[in-house]
Amino acid sequence: MTNSRYADKVVVITGGSSGIGKGCAEEFVRAGAKVVICCNNEEEGTSVAANLQAMARAQGAGCASFVYCDVRRTEDIQNLIDATVARHGQIDCLINNAGWHPPHKPIDDFSLEEFRELLNLNLVSVFTACKIALPHLRRxxxxxxxxxxxxxxxxxxxxxxYAATKGALTAFTKALAIDEAPNSVRVNAISPGNIYTPLWQEAIDAAPDPEQCRADGEAAQVLGRMGCPEEVGRLCLFIAAEATFTTGVDHIISGGAELGYGLKSRTE
Ligand SMILES: NC(=O)c1ccc[n+]([C@@H]2O[C@H](COP(=O)([O-])OP(=O)(O)OC[C@H]3O[C@@H](n4cnc5c(N)ncnc54)[C@H](O)[C@@H]3O)[C@@H](O)[C@H]2O)c1
Known part of the structure; x- marks a missing residue:
């Protein structure tokens, strides 16, 4: 359904070509926004942006485009922000979504190099994007x-x-919210539980029993199912468009996965 909740606002979404980022892009285009998605897969990004643009054209509002950007590279992020401002003149919302969850293993099997690389992708990239976009967001x-x-x-x-990169990201969000409040820039985090995306499918494919892995993923929520990307997109749109007195908050969207007690250890 088309609406004008974020009409003509300019939104940058990293990792907007797949899963949650794509769900966000769809919701913002539906709300009349000018959306710029980025990812480090030229073919996927171009094709998803073309579909979003067709959607915008059909509803007669909003627009979408793609800029190649590997968020691990500072110069790519600088180019993403510069290209957005050159195209649309401003930035109203930055959604730092690109990230990755490596296959599960004990600490003994993770190398320091793997940890450093994941920090770079899931955390340092967000610091960099915020730093480069903030002069525009303050305006x-x-x-x-x-x-x-x-x-x-x-x-x-x-x-x-993975948990360490995301814990740091939530802490970073709260600290930045304090610093940017005098500039009237709000900074929030979203903490999804299990959202069914290509990343989740990767985990299913890597599991010894893929069917059981999917079923366990669905059963982990009191709502009895995984979430979908559009549901996260709707929360992002609400935070950007309507939650104007909300900053520094970690918004959990989990179908109640963290509620109550469960069987977590057995003695026999
Ligand atoms: N799916 C879930 O259950 C879940 C739960 C909690 C948090 N998250 C987080 O949500 C975000 C999106 O996850 P998803 O499940 O939609 O994953 P996904 O794999 O479907 O999408 C990830 C997106 O990030 C992009 N990306 C990856 N590496 C990149 C790089 N170096 N430079 C630029 N873009 C890059 C990909 O191209 C893709 O567009 C991630 O940060 C993830 O950690 C997901």
Missing amino acids: TRGNIINMSSLVASIGQYHATT
Whole structure:
């Protein structure tokens, strides 16, 4: 359904070609926004942006385009922000969504180099994008949304490196929210639980029993299913468009995965 909740606002979404980022891009285009997606896969990014643009044209509002950017490279992020401002003149919302969850394994099997690389992708890239986009966001009194994870606050089996990157991202979000409040720039985090995306499918494919892995993923929520990217997109749109007195908050969207007690250890 078309609406004008974010009409003519300019939104940059990293990793907007797939999963949650794509779900966000669709919601913002539907709301009349000018959306710039980036990722480090030229073919996928170009094709997804073309579909988004067709959607915008059909509804007569909003638009979408793609800029290649590997968020691990500072010069690519600089180019993403410069290209967006050259195209649209401003930035109202930055959604730092690009990230990766490596296969599960104990700490003994993670190398330091793997941890450093993941920090670079999931955390340092966000610091860099915020730093480069902030002069523009201060001008529009815009906002930043960082895609963290539920596991930042509850931990996850065999995921020390990933949980650490997301925990740091949530902490960074709160600290930046304090610093940017005088500039009227809001900074929020979203912490999804299990959202069914190509990243989740990667985990299913790598599991010894893929069918069981999918079923366990669905059963982990009190709502009895995984979330979908559009549901996260709708939360992002609400934070950007309507939640104008909300900053420094970690917004959990998990279908209740963290609620109550469960069987977590057995003695026999
Ligand atoms: N799916 C979930 O259940 C879940 C849960 C919690 C948090 N998250 C987080 O949400 C975000 C999106 O996850 P998803 O499940 O949609 O994953 P996905 O794999 O479907 O999409 C990831 C996107 O990031 C892009 N990307 C990856 N590396 C990049 C790089 N170096 N430079 C630029 N773009 C890059 C990909 O091209 C893709 O567009 C991630 O930060 C992830 O950690 C996902």
